[in-house]
Every structure is written in structure tokens, then in C-alpha cells.
Amino acid sequence: MTESTQPDSASPESASPGAAVRFSDLNLPAALLSALADVGYETPSPIQAACIPLLLAGRDILGEAQTGTGKTAAFALPMLANLDLSDTRPQVLVLTPTRELAIQVAEAFAKYARHLKNFHVLPIYGGQSMVVQLRQLSRGAQVIVGTPGRVMDHLERESLKLDALKAIVLDEADEMLRMGFIDDVDWILEHTPADRQTALFSATMPNVIREVARRHLRAPEEVKIRSATATIAKTSQRYWLVRGVDKLDALTRILDAEESFDAALVFVRTKIATEELADKLAARGYAAAALNGDMTQGLRERVIEQLKNGSLDIVIATDVAARGIDVPRVSHVINYDIPYDTEAYVHRIGRTGRAGREGVAILFVAPRETRMLKMIERATRQPITPIALPSSEEVSNLRVAQFKRQVVETVNAQELGFYMDVVNSLAEENELDVHEIAAALAYLAQRERPLQLEQSGRGWDLATAEPSSGGRAPREEHFTTGAARERTPRPNRDEILSRRRSFADGALARYRIEVGRSQGASPKEIVGAIANEGGIEGKYIGQIHLFDDFSTVELPANLPDELLAILKRTRVRQMALNIRPLSAAEAAATPERRRPPRDAAPQGERSEGGWHKKRDFGHKADFESRPSRPASDTQRGAWERDRTKSPAAPRREERRDERNGPTTGKPAARPSNPPYSASKPRRKKDD
Known part of the structure; x- marks a missing residue:
């Protein structure tokens, strides 16, 4: 295992000047060295110095390094060096947890390959037009950078073919694990050529990641950058x-x-x-x-x-x-x-x-x-x-100084003849002094960011956020814009959510939200949005019923106005919930399909023997009261013999026969098709 410490002065894509090895010592092609020189990189970081020779030699790598250590260049440079540019089929596949990271990695490949002819890199991810991606894939690209979900889509469509794949990179594997993509990654690896090279990078190395490495990497070289403080x-x-x-x-x-x-x-x-x-x-x-x-x-x-x-x-x-x-x-x-x-x-x-x-x-x-x-x-x-x-006075001084700099820069850099004529005309027509006009213009220019801040009169120690007089709570600073000062500022969202929601009475009411089946919403998404954004614990969220263009959800009755305001702006499937209590007319038009809670007590009166009398069993005969169970062993034996002779005894066997078949008593055949393929993981949407 290669283990090194990231130097304090290392940058994301290059190391400190004090490092011994240089990029020119790593057997990289001249075109890549020229691209590195163009961006000012001369000395590799420890993870680059460790990984580049191994990947150039075709070794599999298990790399443990934090963000900012330069790992993108650590795998991008050797992958580019090993490409066959005459072949436009995908030769390198990089999997990333998010769309943004996929774009960044693709941009890094393009930056380092700027002097390579006929090179193409393509980022593919959810949220981008599938038609555009299909057209780009048909043109060919040697490097594909994508999120697991969209890569699986293209593999299933056979629009992405990996028969020429030479290497695959798993970037930020721990983040893919945290986001629930690790099964998708496992499936993708199983659909790549067995002789491909694999590089796995992760900030941490939990057991699940090591298990993936054990199954899919061939005698990998472990590279660990111990410092988590490179940047x-x-x-x-x-x-x-x-x-x-x-x-x-x-x-x-x-x-x-x-x-x-x-x-x-x-x-x-x-x-x-x-x-x-x-x-x-x-x-x-x-x-x-x-x-x-x-x-x-x-x-x-x-x-x-x-x-x-x-x-x-x-x-x-x-x-x-x-x-x-x-x-x-x-x-x-x-x-x-x-x-x-x-x-x-x-x-x-x-x-x-x-x-x-x-x-x-x-x-x-x-x-x-x-x-x-x-x-x-x-x-x-x-x-x-x-x-x-800084105090209000210090902030005011800083804003004034910045304003003065902007004025001087504008005077020196802009042609102001027309504007001087406007000011002179204004002064003559209204008998105003040019200084008054300048002051008025300064006032208008600073309206959104006032140059002078006004405090509420009570001093504050802003380093500790403790009131400096009388232990009274602070008042927010107010700007000199003429706006009325509020006595009781509205509590912000952080305050609201910091109070853990507790609804002691347990009374629920139905609310309407403006998202439903046609928007693709699911009860799971609605519960998550309400719990996360509104701070309402799951135990206080009741039945959810989906309709075409809206849904109803049971929440505690009489929710505070400030919480309703937060939930109105909460989004599911990019749609604002716009939550409101369900009116009586709407409640009548949308009847509840209520299921009893799992832990609810049975309905109806209970007889002494234990059977419910107020049940409607249709064509079935009423049940007799069940006799009390004997306490002693002798009584229990006699009770068992009497029970087996009871006419009601075969009822359970009859039900079992109905299930297993009318004559043979053999178990019924299991469904031939499972609900989903066992060979493919259940899909998880890309972030």
C-alpha cells in the first residue's frame, strides 16, 4: 500500500514547489505536459505522484483521499495517455454521484486534452435531454462521465456500448454509497468487460466500499493520502x-x-x-x-x-x-x-x-x-x-469607502459629458447647488445597501451575541430609509424549526396540497418534504391520499401560521405545495379511504369470551364465544381434546385447502415473474 501525507501547501491540481517529483518525470505524453504548463501546473500532488505511474502501467487502484487533493488529475492524466484517439468508441467511463461533479470532471478532461486531436468527452446525467445525449453518443466519445442512473438508462437502451471499454473510474464512492447509488454502481460494473482497469476513489473506506473493491478490482494497489487538510x-x-x-x-x-x-x-x-x-x-x-x-x-x-x-x-x-x-x-x-x-x-x-x-x-x-x-x-x-x-459604524465606513472608490473609478474611466450637462441643467432649472444634486444622487444610489447603518439604541457585543444592557433581547439594526421599525420581528425559519414540533392532543385535520399523481408525486416524497422543511415528526403525519392534480394529507389541527407559510413554499417535484386546510365541501367531495392504524384497538364491544359481536361477517355464521383457557396442565389436556372435537376446529384447515387447491392439498404455484428482476437493483433517481 502506498501511503503519503498531503503537504499543507498543496493545491487541488498541483503540489507545493518543495515536492521532489515533477510531471515531466511521470512519462506523460508531451501533449499533456503542454496542457499542464498552460494552466501553470509543474509539480504533482502526492496522490497524483502515486497514482499516475500505477494507472499508466494498467494497475487497479483503491485510493483514499479527501476532496481538494488533486485526484481528478490523478486519474484523468493517465487515462488520457492510454487512449486510442483513432477509435471514437467509449474507452473510459467515470461514474460520479452528482450532475455537477460529472460536469466538473468532464471539463477537467477537456482542459488536460486541449492539445490532443480528435478527443471527445461527454457528460451524461439526469435532467438533461435524452434526445441530445443520444445524438452526442451516436457521434462518439472516448471518455464518458456520468451519474449512475443515466448511465444505466443508456446501457439498457444499448445507446451506450462498453465493448471497447479500457478503464472505469468510481469517483467519490463514499458519496455514491451515502446517496444510495452503490447497487447501481455494482450493476454497471457487472456489465463492463472483465479485463477493464478499475480505479476507485473515496474520502472514506467503509466496509461496503471495500466489498465492492474486493468483487470488482484485481489485486488493487492501495493509495492513501492521510491528510484530510490539503485544502x-x-x-x-x-x-x-x-x-x-x-x-x-x-x-x-x-x-x-x-x-x-x-x-x-x-x-x-x-x-x-x-x-x-x-x-x-x-x-x-x-x-x-x-x-x-x-x-x-x-x-x-x-x-x-x-x-x-x-x-x-x-x-x-x-x-x-x-x-x-x-x-x-x-x-x-x-x-x-x-x-x-x-x-x-x-x-x-x-x-x-x-x-x-x-x-x-x-x-x-x-x-x-x-x-x-x-x-x-x-x-x-x-x-x-x-x-x-464589525460594528455598524465600521460597516458604514467600509461601505462609504467602497462608494468613494467606485465614484473615482467611474470619473476616471467613463465619458461623463452628457451626464454633466444633465446635472448643470438640473441645477439651473431648480436653483440647486451641484453638491446638493450629488448628495441626492448618492442617496438614490445607496437605497438597497444604505451607506449609513442605524442601530436600535441598545449596544450589542457581536462577538458573543449577548445583549449588553439589562439582559434584554436585541433588536435588529435598522437602515435610515424611513421605514417603520417593527416592534416584534417575525421569527425566521431557523427559529421555527429549532422548536421541535410537539402536538400533545394528537388531533389530526386534513389539508390539501397542490401536487398529485400527474406530477409524479409519491407519499414518500410528500412525507419527506413536510418532515424536513416543516420540522414535523413522522408520527404526526397521518394518511396521504393522491389524486390527479392534488393530494390530501393529515397533519395536526391548527398548525401555526408561520409553519403553514413554510409549508406553502415547500416543493415536491418542483411544485410548491401551497398547503391549506381542506374545506368542508372539499372534504365531502374527497372521502377518506381510511385504514385503521397498526396499533389501534379493535372496534366494537368485546364479550367476556373475547370475540367481537358487532362485526358483519356476511354469509358466515356468527362465532361462538371462546371458552376460557384452563390454567392447570390436567385441565389443559382435557380442553385440548374437547377443542379438536368442536365443529369449528376444521375451519382453519378448510381455509388452508382453499388456498392450496380444492382436491390435491398441494401448495399453490408461486407467481412465475417476481415484481422486479433480481439481477438488477431497484432504480434510484439521480440528484
């Missing part, structure tokens, strides 16, 4: 102890105060939170957009492209939607919601500090989340230092 070492990590009501203000102050800020990824836990936070930031004048799994693939790609070209500065994303994003200008990663585990944190902050640049990671920590903070520090082996947020 973390180049990332300054800080945290702020925060309360939910202050998080938005804290975020805007950080964005204004950070001198090295270029672009930011802001991580939240839920899809609906991405939309809410993006809208709030846009309303405050920031170029922000959401990125989540409910967006169409085209829209998600557009958001990432806008982040790359500078049209957007802030993207609010969920963990899954941001997997694989590699945008060098991302200078900051802000954990607006603390992640559920340390591995997710490592993946999050791996989005910054890339390509040799310094990065900044800021974590918002509620008082109850300090235990997770300590766990993250232990996992990353890096200290996370507390920060004090």
Missing part, C-alpha cells in the same frame, strides 16, 4: 457564536467587511432556505442566487457559469447541489447552517482555497451547536478561531 491548510477557519435572528445581519456585515472577498458559497441545510436567503440578499443589493436540487439542470448550470464569470458574487447552496463545484474565484465559504457531520464540513470548505489561492471559511455556530464545533476541530486537526463582527 484546509490553505483556508483560514473562523467561527461566530450566533443566534438565529441575527444570522442575516451577521452575513451581510461579513460580506462587507472581508477585504479579500471575491465570491462566496453560502451553505444552508434545506432547499427552501436557499431560495429564502438568496431573495433576502438580493433585496439588500447583493448579486446572489440559489442552487438546489429542485432547480432544472439548465438553471443550475447557468448559476455556476454566472459565478465563474462574475455576474454573481454569492451562491446559496445545499451540500448535495454544491458537490463538485470548482470555481477558483470562490474566496469564502460561509456555513450559514452548521453541517450535520464533519465530513460534510470538509467537503464544504474544500470549495475554497483551490488552485493555490488562500481561502476563508466562516462557521455560524449556535450555542447548542458548540459540541459539533469541537468535533470539526478534531476532525480537521485545525483550530477554528472566534471572530468579532
Whole structure:
């Protein structure tokens, strides 16, 4: 097993200048070396130095390395070197857990193959037009990068043929396991040539992954990069102890105060939170957009492209939607919601500090989340230092300074003759001083992001989020825009969800949601959306009935208005639920098809002997009361003999004969076709 430590100064695609080996020492073709020189890479990272010679020699590899260690180049470069460019059939297949990562890997292949003639790489994933993919596959591509579900689709259609496949790469196998794709991966591997080369990369190596490797890899060489801090070492990590009501203000102050800020990824836990936070930031004048799994693939790609070209500065994303994003200008990663585990944190902050640049990671920590903070520090082996947020006065000064710079740059760079004529005309017509006009224009220009912030009068220690006077709760800062100040600000979603829903009376009411069978919704998806977005435990969600264009769901009666507001915006199958209580007329028109709960008591009166009297058995005779069971062994033996002579005794045997056949008593034949093929795993939708 090859084991090495990633140096602190290593970048995602190249190592530190102090490393001994260079790319030119790894027997890579001249065309690939030229492409590496074009992007400024000279020295490989440890995983690249370890994997490239092995893959060039045709060995199978089991690689354990965190994100940001340069593993894409570690497998892309040797795979490109071994291609037969005269053959346009697929020779390399790369499986990734998400669409975004598939696109990033395909872009990396294209970047390194820029000097290779007749090379084609094709990303295939769910959410993209099947017609377009079929047309592209018919033209031919030597490298296919895809998600498991869409690759299976093409293999079943025989639009993707792997008879010429030389190698397959499983990238981020642990993430595919977490997302439930590992059975699909297993099926795909079984449909590839037996003599193909296999490379499996994973940030962790659970037993399930090792079992896949045992079945499908041939005497693999294990490569382990022990450091999980390859990009973390180049990332300054800080945290702020925060309360939910202050998080938005804290975020805007950080964005204004950070001198090295270029672009930011802001991580939240839920899809609906991405939309809410993006809208709030846009309303405050920031170029922000959401990125989540409910967006169409085209829209998600557009958001990432806008982040790359500078049209957007802030993207609010969920963990899954941001997997694989590699945008060098991302200078900051802000954990607006603390992640559920340390591995997710490592993946999050791996989005910054890339390509040799310094990065900044800021974590918002509620008082109850300090235990997770300590766990993250232990996992990353890096200290996370507390920060004090800038005061309102400091933020105002920073905004004024930025405004002055923009004015000076505009005066120096733009032709302003027409605008000077407009100002002079305005001054003459209204007897105004040009300074007054300039001040009015400054006021209009800063309307969305006020240059002067006004506090509510009570000081705050923003480093600890504790009130500085009287222990009273804080009031949000207010801008000098003339807006009325609210006495009781509406609680935000984080506060609402932090209160665990408890409905003691257990009374349920029926609600209508605007998604049904025609949208492809399932009860499982509806339960998941309500539980995750509304914070309602599953035990409080009752019967769900699907209709063509809507559904009904039982939830606790009299849900709070703020929770209904959240559930109205919650989406299933890209459709807002728009939940509302079911009216009496609608309830009458959509009768319940109620099943008794599993643990419900039987209905009807119970006789002393134990049989239910108020049951309608149709043509069957009423049952007699069952005699009490004797307590002693002697009495029990006599009771058994009497029971076998009872006319009711054969009833169970008669039922068994009805099941097994009228005359022979042989068991009935089992269905010839199982509900699904045992040789193929049940399908799981790509994220």
C-alpha cells in the first residue's frame, strides 16, 4: 500500500514547489505536459505522484483521499495517455454521484486534452435531454462521465456500448454509497468487460466500499493520502457564536467587511432556505442566487457559469447541489447552517482555497451547536478561531469607502459629458447647488445597501451575541430609509424549526396540497418534504391520499401560521405545495379511504369470551364465544381434546385447502415473474 501525507501547501491540481517529483518525470505524453504548463501546473500532488505511474502501467487502484487533493488529475492524466484517439468508441467511463461533479470532471478532461486531436468527452446525467445525449453518443466519445442512473438508462437502451471499454473510474464512492447509488454502481460494473482497469476513489473506506473493491478490482494497489487538510491548510477557519435572528445581519456585515472577498458559497441545510436567503440578499443589493436540487439542470448550470464569470458574487447552496463545484474565484465559504457531520464540513470548505489561492471559511455556530464545533476541530486537526463582527459604524465606513472608490473609478474611466450637462441643467432649472444634486444622487444610489447603518439604541457585543444592557433581547439594526421599525420581528425559519414540533392532543385535520399523481408525486416524497422543511415528526403525519392534480394529507389541527407559510413554499417535484386546510365541501367531495392504524384497538364491544359481536361477517355464521383457557396442565389436556372435537376446529384447515387447491392439498404455484428482476437493483433517481 502506498501511503503519503498531503503537504499543507498543496493545491487541488498541483503540489507545493518543495515536492521532489515533477510531471515531466511521470512519462506523460508531451501533449499533456503542454496542457499542464498552460494552466501553470509543474509539480504533482502526492496522490497524483502515486497514482499516475500505477494507472499508466494498467494497475487497479483503491485510493483514499479527501476532496481538494488533486485526484481528478490523478486519474484523468493517465487515462488520457492510454487512449486510442483513432477509435471514437467509449474507452473510459467515470461514474460520479452528482450532475455537477460529472460536469466538473468532464471539463477537467477537456482542459488536460486541449492539445490532443480528435478527443471527445461527454457528460451524461439526469435532467438533461435524452434526445441530445443520444445524438452526442451516436457521434462518439472516448471518455464518458456520468451519474449512475443515466448511465444505466443508456446501457439498457444499448445507446451506450462498453465493448471497447479500457478503464472505469468510481469517483467519490463514499458519496455514491451515502446517496444510495452503490447497487447501481455494482450493476454497471457487472456489465463492463472483465479485463477493464478499475480505479476507485473515496474520502472514506467503509466496509461496503471495500466489498465492492474486493468483487470488482484485481489485486488493487492501495493509495492513501492521510491528510484530510490539503485544502484546509490553505483556508483560514473562523467561527461566530450566533443566534438565529441575527444570522442575516451577521452575513451581510461579513460580506462587507472581508477585504479579500471575491465570491462566496453560502451553505444552508434545506432547499427552501436557499431560495429564502438568496431573495433576502438580493433585496439588500447583493448579486446572489440559489442552487438546489429542485432547480432544472439548465438553471443550475447557468448559476455556476454566472459565478465563474462574475455576474454573481454569492451562491446559496445545499451540500448535495454544491458537490463538485470548482470555481477558483470562490474566496469564502460561509456555513450559514452548521453541517450535520464533519465530513460534510470538509467537503464544504474544500470549495475554497483551490488552485493555490488562500481561502476563508466562516462557521455560524449556535450555542447548542458548540459540541459539533469541537468535533470539526478534531476532525480537521485545525483550530477554528472566534471572530468579532464589525460594528455598524465600521460597516458604514467600509461601505462609504467602497462608494468613494467606485465614484473615482467611474470619473476616471467613463465619458461623463452628457451626464454633466444633465446635472448643470438640473441645477439651473431648480436653483440647486451641484453638491446638493450629488448628495441626492448618492442617496438614490445607496437605497438597497444604505451607506449609513442605524442601530436600535441598545449596544450589542457581536462577538458573543449577548445583549449588553439589562439582559434584554436585541433588536435588529435598522437602515435610515424611513421605514417603520417593527416592534416584534417575525421569527425566521431557523427559529421555527429549532422548536421541535410537539402536538400533545394528537388531533389530526386534513389539508390539501397542490401536487398529485400527474406530477409524479409519491407519499414518500410528500412525507419527506413536510418532515424536513416543516420540522414535523413522522408520527404526526397521518394518511396521504393522491389524486390527479392534488393530494390530501393529515397533519395536526391548527398548525401555526408561520409553519403553514413554510409549508406553502415547500416543493415536491418542483411544485410548491401551497398547503391549506381542506374545506368542508372539499372534504365531502374527497372521502377518506381510511385504514385503521397498526396499533389501534379493535372496534366494537368485546364479550367476556373475547370475540367481537358487532362485526358483519356476511354469509358466515356468527362465532361462538371462546371458552376460557384452563390454567392447570390436567385441565389443559382435557380442553385440548374437547377443542379438536368442536365443529369449528376444521375451519382453519378448510381455509388452508382453499388456498392450496380444492382436491390435491398441494401448495399453490408461486407467481412465475417476481415484481422486479433480481439481477438488477431497484432504480434510484439521480440528484
